[in-house]
Amino acid sequence: MAKLIVPLTPKQIDNTKPREKKYSLFDGGGLYIEVAPTGSKLWRMKAKLNGKAVQLSFGKYPDISLAQARKKRDEARKLIAEGIDPREEKKARIEAEKAKTEHTFEKVARDWHTSRLPEWQPVTARNTLNRLELDIFSILGNQPIADITHQQIIDVLKTIEARAAETARRLKSTLGRIFSYAVQRGVIKHNPIPDLIDVLNKVNKQHFAAIKPEELPAFLKALDGNRERLFIPTRIAVNLMMLTFVRTSELIEAEWSEIDLDNGVWIVPWQRMKMGRRKINPDTTDHRIDLPKQAIDLLNELKTITGNSRYLFPGQRDHSKHMSNNTILMALKRMGYKGKMTGHGFRTLAASALEEIGYRREVIDRQLAHKERNKIQAAYFRAEFIKERKELLQAWADYIDSRRTGKVLNLKRA
Structure with missing residues (x-):
């Protein structure tokens, strides 16, 4: 007949005195308190898991009360009944809590940022x-990334968004990449950003301001009328940008x-081109510009001023740079534009006018050094169209002259 165990009471435990050797007081269900010669009292539990004896420890008394110890015993018995080792479950729980503390949003975000460095330009x-340091880390940085809610x-x-709508849109995209990185690393199970489809107001895409071809005569009049207010190199820069429509x-x-x-x-050189600056699969094709006569005249004038640089x-202040x-923008501002x-x-202006004149879009795009849209077009665009591009640039320069003088030129291509 099994020995009857009388459950312990808090008073009984409190009155227990240490002995020369450690001894135990049993509460039932495998739970007992072990009293050490030093007087410390430790909760333990005896059980069998898959036919093997196991011993569990629940902490010291009175840090762990009698009621708490019994609750831990009951939880352990449920796990054992399911074939789960409570020690392994406790270890996994501690590791999970540790991971939550270690995997704060800021730490994961910085890890993600470091992982992208090989593919990014420094800027x-x-x-x-x-942007993350300014707008995100101060609010979400110290929080475990797994605990961050949709509402936060x-x-x-x-x-x-209330301050800068475009910044909010870009940061949402950045957050999506960070949470995706956390999912791939096994830190979280779900990326919340795709759920937030309609959170931000739709932003109308802003195109770069550009005049239309019919506005060119007034623009040229303003440019020529501000000769005294513009440094000669600045005036030449604006004209060359208009003639060659390269990026600033x-x-x-x-x-x-x-x-x-x-x-x-x-x-x-390709290294200075937009697609050449990419770290991943840069376009290593140099960009050729067959200068129209008007551009050559401007460059000869410029060489007498900056040819030794x-x-x-x-x-203006540091000739080594x-x-x-901002110089081009300031010049346009002085002109009232x-x-x-x-x-x-200037790129938009040239593309619009040249297409109206009748030049093929692929030739215009090649001169603009636009990104090739897909593999089929990439193969097609490899044709340099050198002759047509040279003709295109001279026709564009002549078109600008006609707008400047009011002389009507028939530049329409057959």
């Missing part, structure tokens, strides 16, 4: 981290070593 890496993300994004960075960073005035050719357009990218025209707008 992209810097801007991404700066919504609140953060809506606060940012491609113009202001241009070096005299790239220009062959004798043959009227400007070769922009490395750059076509050296900085190139012109600031703030918000109406941008450096990129």
Whole structure:
């Protein structure tokens, strides 16, 4: 007959005195308290798991009360009945809690950021981290990423949207990548960002300001009428950007070593082109510009001013650096075209006018150095269209002259 165990009472445990050797007081169901010679009292439990004896420890008394110890015993018995070792379950629970504490949003975000560095340009890496530090880490950074709720993300994004809608949209995309990274690393099971489809107001895509071809005569009049207010290199820069419709960075960073005035050719090294700056699969094709006569005249004039410098357009204060990218915008502002025209707008203007004249879109796109849209077009665009592009650039320069003088030219292609 099994020995009857009388359940313990708190008073009984409190009155228990230490002995020369440790001894135990049993509560039933395998639970007992072990009293050490030092007087410390430790809750333990005897049980069998898959036919083998196991011993569990629940902590010290009175840190763990009698009621708490009994609750732990009952929980352990349920696990054992399901064939689960309570020791392994406790270990897994501790590890999970530790992981939650270690995997804060900021730590995971910084790990993700580090993982992207090989593919990013330095400016992209810097801007991404700066935006997270400014808008996200101060609010969500110390929180375990697994505990972040949809509502918390919504609140953060809506606060940012009230200040800067485009920033909120970009940060939402960044958050989506961070949570996706956490899913792939096994830190969380679900990426909450795809659920937030309609959280932010739709942003109308803003295109770079650009004048239309019919507005060109007034623009040219303003440009020529501000000769006294513009430095000669600045005036030439605006005209060259209009004639060649290169990107602003491609113009202001241009070096005299790239220009062959004798043959009227400007070769922009692929490393300076937009698609050449990519770390992954950069386009290593140099960009060729067959300079129209008007551009050659401007460059000859410019060479008498900056020909001894490395750059076509050296900085006004520091000649070892190139012109600031704000110089073109400031010139347009002086002309009265703030918000109406941008450096990129010259590309839009040229593309619109040249298509109206009758040039093929693929030739225009090749001269614009646009990204090839798919593999089929990529193979097709490998044709350089050198002859047509040279003709296109000269026709464009002549078109600009006709708008400047009012002389009517029939540039329509058959």
